[in-house]
Amino acid sequence: MNRREFLQCAAIMVSGLTASQLGIALTEEQRVYLASAPNYNTTDVDYLSEEQRQILAAMCEVIIPKSDSPGAIDAGVPHFIELMAADWFSDEERGIFDAGMADIEQRIPQEYGNRFDLLPPSDQLEILEALEEDASDHPWYEFGNVQRDFISDAPFICQLKELTIWGFFTSERGSKEALRYNPMPMTFDGNIPLGPNDSSWAGGF
Amino acid sequence: MANIIDTTNYDFDAIVVGSGISGGWAAKELTEKGLNVLVLDRGKPLEHSVDYTGEHAPDWKFPFQGKKPRELYKEEYPIQSRVSHSFNEANRHFWNNDKDNPYVNDPDKPFMWARADVVGGRSLLWGRQTYRFSEQDFKANATDGHGIPWPVEYDDIAPWYSYVEKFIGVNGRNEGLPQLPDGEFQKPMPWYALEETIGERLKKKMPNVTLTNGRAAILTEDLPGRSACHYCGPCPRGCSTGSYFSSQSSTLPAAKATGRMTVVANALVDRLEHDPETGKISAVHVIDTQTRERRSYSARVFFLCASTVATTQVLMNSTSAVFPNGLANSNGVLGKYMMDHPLGTMNLGVFLDDMDSYYSGRRPTGLYIPRFRNVGEQDQDADFLRGYGYQTFVARLDWSARFNSKGFGSKLKNDLRKPGQWLWALAYFSECLPSESNQMKLSNKVDRFGIPQVAFDFTWGKNELAIRADAEKQADSIMKAAGAVLSLPASEGMSMPGEGIHEMGTARMGDDPNQAVLNKYNQAHDVANLFVTDGSFMTSSSCVNPSLTYMAFTARAVDYAVKQLAEGHI
Ligand SMILES: Cc1cc2nc3c(=O)[nH]c(=O)nc-3n(C[C@H](O)[C@H](O)[C@H](O)COP(=O)(O)OP(=O)(O)OC[C@H]3O[C@@H](n4cnc5c(N)ncnc54)[C@H](O)[C@@H]3O)c2cc1C
Ligand code: SF4
Numbered sequence: 160m161n162r163r164e165f166l167q168c169a170a171i172m173v174s175g176l177t178a179s180q181l182g183i184a185l186t187e188e189q190r191v192y193l194a195s196a197p198n199y200n201t202t203d204v205d206y207l208s209e210e211q212r213q214i215l216a217a218m219c220e221v222i223i224p225k226s227d228s229p230g231a232i233d234a235g236v237p238h239f240i241e242l243m244a245a246d247w248f249s250d251e252e253r254g255i256f257d258a259g260m261a262d263i264e265q266r267i268p269q270e271y272g273n274r275f276d277l278l279p280p281s282d283q284l285e286i287l288e289a290l291e292e293d294a295s296d297h298p299w300y301e302f303g304n305v306q307r308d309f310i311s312d313a314p315f316i317c318q319l320k321e322l323t324i325w326g327f328f329t330s331e332r333g334s335k336e337a338l339r340y341n342p343m344p345m346t347f348d349g350n351i352p353l354g355p356n357d358s359s360w361a362g363g364f
Numbered sequence: 365m366a367n368i369i370d371t372t373n374y375d376f377d378a379i380v381v382g383s384g385i386s387g388g389w390a391a392k393e394l395t396e397k398g399l400n401v402l403v404l405d406r407g408k409p410l411e412h413s414v415d416y417t418g419e420h421a422p423d424w425k426f427p428f429q430g431k432k433p434r435e436l437y438k439e440e441y442p443i444q445s446r447v448s449h450s451f452n453e454a455n456r457h458f459w460n461n462d463k464d465n466p467y468v469n470d471p472d473k474p475f476m477w478a479r480a481d482v483v484g485g486r487s488l489l490w491g492r493q494t495y496r497f498s499e500q501d502f503k504a505n506a507t508d509g510h511g512i513p514w515p516v517e518y519d520d521i522a523p524w525y526s527y528v529e530k531f532i533g534v535n536g537r538n539e540g541l542p543q544l545p546d547g548e549f550q551k552p553m554p555w556y557a558l559e560e561t562i563g564e565r566l567k568k569k570m571p572n573v574t575l576t577n578g579r580a581a582i583l584t585e586d587l588p589g590r591s592a593c594h595y596c597g598p599c600p601r602g603c604s605t606g607s608y609f610s611s612q613s614s615t616l617p618a619a620k621a622t623g624r625m626t627v628v629a630n631a632l633v634d635r636l637e638h639d640p641e642t643g644k645i646s647a648v649h650v651i652d653t654q655t656r657e658r659r660s661y662s663a664r665v666f667f668l669c670a671s672t673v674a675t676t677q678v679l680m681n682s683t684s685a686v687f688p689n690g691l692a693n694s695n696g697v698l699g700k701y702m703m704d705h706p707l708g709t710m711n712l713g714v715f716l717d718d719m720d721s722y723y724s725g726r727r728p729t730g731l732y733i734p735r736f737r738n739v740g741e742q743d744q745d746a747d748f749l750r751g752y753g754y755q756t757f758v759a760r761l762d763w764s765a766r767f768n769s770k771g772f773g774s775k776l777k778n779d780l781r782k783p784g785q786w787l788w789a790l791a792y793f794s795e796c797l798p799s800e801s802n803q804m805k806l807s808n809k810v811d812r813f814g815i816p817q818v819a820f821d822f823t824w825g826k827n828e829l830a831i832r833a834d835a836e837k838q839a840d841s842i843m844k845a846a847g848a849v850l851s852l853p854a855s856e857g858m859s860m861p862g863e864g865i866h867e868m869g870t871a872r873m874g875d876d877p878n879q880a881v882l883n884k885y886n887q888a889h890d891v892a893n894l895f896v897t898d899g900s901f902m903t904s905s906s907c908v909n910p911s912l913t914y915m916a917f918t919a920r921a922v923d924y925a926v927k928q929l930a931e932g933h934i
Contacts, residue, residue, distance in 0.1 A: 196421065196425040197425070198424050198425060199424055199425065199426060199427060199428065199429050200424060200429070221772055221773065222772055222773075222776065223776070223777050224773055224774055224777065226774050226777065226778075228777075228781075230777075239429065242428075243428060243431070246428070247428050247431060247433075247434075249434075284772060284773065287772055288772065291770060291772075295770070299768055300768055300770060301768070303765075304768055305764065305765055305766070305767055305768055308431070308432050308434055309431070309434075317768070320767070320768075321767060321768070324763065324767040324780065325429065325430075325431065325767060326429060328763045328764070328780070329423035329424060329429040329430055330423075330424050330429070331422070331424045334422065334423060334424070337777070337781050338762075338763075338781060340422070341724075342420045342422065342596055343420065343594050343596055344594065344595045344596065344724055344725035344726065345594045345595065345725070346595060346724070346725050347553060347554055347593075347595045347723070347724070347725035347726070347727045348554065348723060348724050348725060349554050349555050349556035349557060349559070349723050349727070350554075350556065350557040350560075350718075350721050350723070351721070351722050351723060351724055352720060352721070352722070353719075353720050353721060353722035353783065356782075357722065357782070357783075358781040358782055358783075359760070359762035359763065359781065359782065359783045360724075360726075360762075361422075361423070362422055362423055
């Protein structure tokens with residue numbers, strides 16, 4: 160919904176309808192009127208080579224694979240990470256990321272005989288697990304260490320995991336299909352049953 | 365009334381500086397009583413609902429999908445972005461830009477000055493916790509000798525509390541406690557199952573502790589033009605349904621409806637002009653923050669509601685031959701006796717109860733544990749004066765608390781998708797004694813408009829430290845009694861002065877003109893047509909959130925001022 164449409168809604172509002180009546184009259188789009196803002200993940204970026212993109216996508220998918228719900232690739236996570244690498248990382252973080260990508264690009268074909276994204280899933284998992292093993296003493300893994308912006312010296316694998324998980328659960332498909340999404344619940348109930356397979360609510364950072 | 369007040373020689377009957385929580389109330393009351401009112405605010409213009417551009421925005425619409433733009437915050441919002449529970453990309457446009465509007469922040473004695481920069485002020489950002497001061501609070505200074513006695517008793521202000529509560533809409537539960545007077549409440553919001561569990565346990569094991577609804581200025585029942593909360597959750601982005609009280613949703617529309625209000629945004633008041641002939645304020649001087657054009661406006665009566673620090677800055681900057689040390693400061697107390705509530709998360713408890721119970725909707729307020737120490741009289745085992753309360757919150761951990769887990773693949777994804785443990789957090793807010801040495805001043809540095817920058821000299825005293833130690837001990841007992849399987853002390857040390865965002869007391873009220881800037885009606889002892897009704901007037905701080913008290917005193921001050929005008933005393 161654009162600004163003009165929103166103003167029309169606002170006009171209904173000041174004409175005396177109470178907003179809860181209005182809430183019911185509004186469409187989903189209208190209620191979430193910032194729907195007019197572009198999805199961040201649709202922004203263009205040109206940071207990685209085509210080959211690196213394939214590799215990055217494969218790595219993200221090992222972290223959050225497609226199952227009965229979408230995986231990292233479905234949710235646009237590889238593109239999100241490319242955007243973050245280009246626009247958000249500090250020089251230090253970007254250096255670690257670039258070196259990590261270069262390492263996978265060059266070392267893996269030598270050790271496994273093929274590019275990361277063309278290897279069988281078991282090899283891909285083994286490679287990332289080995290990276291995690293090497294990094295396992297880093298404070299990034301410390302219990303409760305999530306209330307911070309980013310850890311600038313975090314190893315490549317930690318960068319990858321943090322941005323994959325963040326990117327996935329804040330994406331539209333991750334929020335709506337792996338989590339539950341409802342921006343306008345209208346009521347509060349503090350005690351509803353939670354089934355064994357029910358997921359958390361999305362959103363509201 | 366309007367015909368009694370002669371406006372022929374003035375631009376307006378009344379001028380209100382600031383449109384936040386107290387300014388909105390001044391505007392509403394003055395216009396409803398028939399006065400033509402000009403409201404000036406240094407902030408940008410803001411249109412209710414239309415400019416809440418972050419409201420209901422999903423994560424994926426944010427830059428970096430919600431990861432903070434770190435460089436920008438460090439460069440331009442180093443102070444404001446510390447308010448991490450409220451400040452983010454959804455509402456950054458409501459906040460002050462620290463780079464453009466600096467103050468002197470001594471690194472050895474830091475003070476955190478959190479402020480808004482829009483019409484509506486911090487009423488758009490506040491946590492909406494709304495509590496009355498008690499009889500004991502109004503008597504505290506007189507009883508233990510810290511600060512000067514309040515010139516007002518609970519019974520004087522109680523009807524004004526009721527008046528304000530009915531208009532703003534407060535949900536809560538009456539408890540019959542003398543230390544937290546009941547009020548005019550809409551129906552309380554429901555509890556989480558875990559809160560019910562905890563409540564039962566506390567009743568048995570710590571009967572002196574009451575767990576009650578946080579009293580919050582959020583509607584659970586419709587009011588004219590505003591509707592009951594739709595439980596979307598992130599309130600500081602603005603609320604287009606007007607479900608929580610803000611000047612934008614409530615007081616300014618009421619004032620506007622009278623047809624007697626003019627609002628000018630981007631209008632920074634740098635000083636008031638005192639006329640030595642009449643002994644009154646004759647005009648305000650304003651700088652347009654966009655064009656730097658200077659203007660002045662005259663009126664019969666002036667209400668300063670620019671928030672504690674800003675109001676006192678204006679008074680200090682309004683020097684003249686009669687008031688060389690700042691306007692209405694003949695006794696030299698202006699800027700002194702500043703207070704702010706120390707606060708901090710004391711304990712985080714992990715619970716294994718109610719694991720198969722979940723919730724729907726986001727309840728935008730928590731539960732409250734009112735003061736239970738030194739109630740009535742001093743407890744034998746307390747080595748501190750006065751008291752504290754806890755704001756409490758329930759959260760169920762989700763992926764965002766565990767994204768640094770080890771592992772890969774479907775198992776990781778599935779673990780992260782599902783809710784984790786329940787947490788219950790206790791955050792204490794304590795009283796701060798009025799102390800002469802805690803103060804704000806003007807420095808020699810000027811800002812981009814040539815106005816002297818504010819500087820702070822503020823440290824916590826022994827009593828505030830002793831309260832914290834007690835709050836920590838009691839929090840641990842409460843957590844244990846509540847049944848936490850793990851109770852983690854959550855933060856160390858005192859909050860930074862200012863971090864409570866309850867700065868107050870720099871132009872305190874009192875009966876004695878040698879000791880107080882204002883009289884009991886918020887009128888300057890030195891200047892009959894000057895009223896100050898933001899937190900500057902506070903003579904003590906209680907331990908409860910103060911904004912309701914600002915509103916009640918504002919409405920009462922207007923009532924008095926208009927009568928005085930009508931009778932020709934002003
Ligand atoms: C995140 C947050 C949470 C909070 N939670 C609570 C809570 O739960 N309960 C509670 O009671 N309080 C809470 N507070 C505090 C509450 O917001 C303030 O006490 C209250 O807003 C003060 O009202 P005020 O009218 O004095 O100032 P404000 O609401 O700050 O309004 C002052 C206005 O004056 C304007 N102004 C400033 N200087 C000038 C000038 N020189 N010329 C013209 N205009 C000027 C400003 O732009 C602003 O609009 C919270 C605050 C914040 C930021
Ligand atoms: S939770 Fe309620 S009060 Fe808060 S923004 Fe949503 S509707 Fe408004």
